[in-house]
Amino acid sequence: MARREPREPMPGRYPVTFGEVDLLQDLDxxxxxxxxxxxxxxxxxxxxxxxxxxxxxxxxxxxxxxLLDEGPLDAVHVGGCACTLPRYVAATRPGSRQVVAEPDGGLVQLVRDQLRLKSVPRLKVKILDGRAATAELADASADLLVLDAFSGATMPIELATTEYMGDVARVLRPAGTLLVNVADGKGLAFARRVLATVGGVFPRVALLAEPGVLRGRRFGNLIVIASRAALPLPALTRRAAGGLTQARCVHGEDLVKFVAGARPLNDGDAVVVPVPPPAVFG
Incomplete structure (x- = not known):
């Protein structure tokens, strides 16, 4: 039987469980x-x-x-959308087993139908929110947990608390790594509190961000890296400074000074999650 060619995506606006999304083709x-x-x-x-x-x-x-140890990974991704990083892990570390938690079932179906999600090997998608999906995972079952969950342009606060980070620590193996995507702007008050929260659970923490974002000059993304094992800080510093996205790696005493005075986030705290100004996305 002749192999059927994958269907080409169709740009347009699509209904999903939580509203509508636009599927757009890159002109370049x-x-x-x-x-x-x-x-x-x-x-x-x-x-x-x-x-x-x-x-x-x-x-x-x-x-x-x-920079993680070579070989396949057992990875968990909280927040899926089109599954960019799971596709990357599958391509660069063949044999990896991955679980994605994405609460928007309509969005998952759209990605399956339009963006060849079924072609990603050993990938399982759970239609669950991050806390529910993490609670189902076995102790010490993951090498990597990626927290990249947003509702529109804001991070769900329930995924940034001490209580949730404790469950993340339960799921990660002793040498496992946590990656958190945080969006923040002037003053970086929210990012500092997320770092204080993560640092209260994991003994080794570092931060990656572009210099302009670190200085609070513009709204942008900051990547928190945490583990109970040693982080590859020298290699990470070189990678960050010399890559296509030139960034700084903040750790040690510099990170302590950056976080100083910030209080950890806890369930039930009244927190204003930063929202990007309209100009950020044109």
Whole structure:
């Protein structure tokens, strides 16, 4: 029987469980596709080259993944959308087993139908929110947990608390790594509190971000890296400074000073999650 060619995606606006999303083709890369919601880009995938990462913060997370011990990974991704990083892990670390938690079932179906999600080997998607999905996972079952969950342009506060980080620590193996994508702007008050929270659970923590974001000059993404084992800080510092996305790696005393005075987040805290100004997305 002749092999059926994969269906080409169809750009347009699609209903999903929580509203509508736009599926847009990259004008510069015919195999590149963006999912956007309410004008906010949520995910970019290149269907022909899963190692091409268009979003700068995803490149930074991939730099961390590249520096983990060689071989397949047992990975958990809280927040899925088009599954950019799971595709990258599957391509660069064959044999990896991955679980994605994405609460929007309509969005998952759209990605299956339009963006070849079924082609990603050993990937399981759970239609659950992050806390429920994490609670189902076995103790010490993951080498990597990636927290990249947003409702529009804001991070769900329930995924940034001490209580949730404790469950994340339960799921990670002793040498496992946590990656958290945090978005913040002037003053970086929210990012500092997330770092204080993570640092209260994991003894080794570092931060990756572009200099302009670190100085609070513009709204942007910051990547928190945490583990109970030693982090590859020298290699990570070199990667961050010399990559396509030039960033700083903050750790040790510099990170202590950065976080100083910030209180950890706890369930039930009244917290204002930062929202990007309209100009960020044009």
């Amino acid at each position: 890369r015919s195999s590149g596709w963006v999912i956007s919601k309410d004008g906010v880009p949520q995910s970019y995938v290149d269907l022909d080259d899963p190692t091409y990462l268009d979003f700068e913060y995803v490149r930074l997370m991939a730099d961390v993944v590249d």
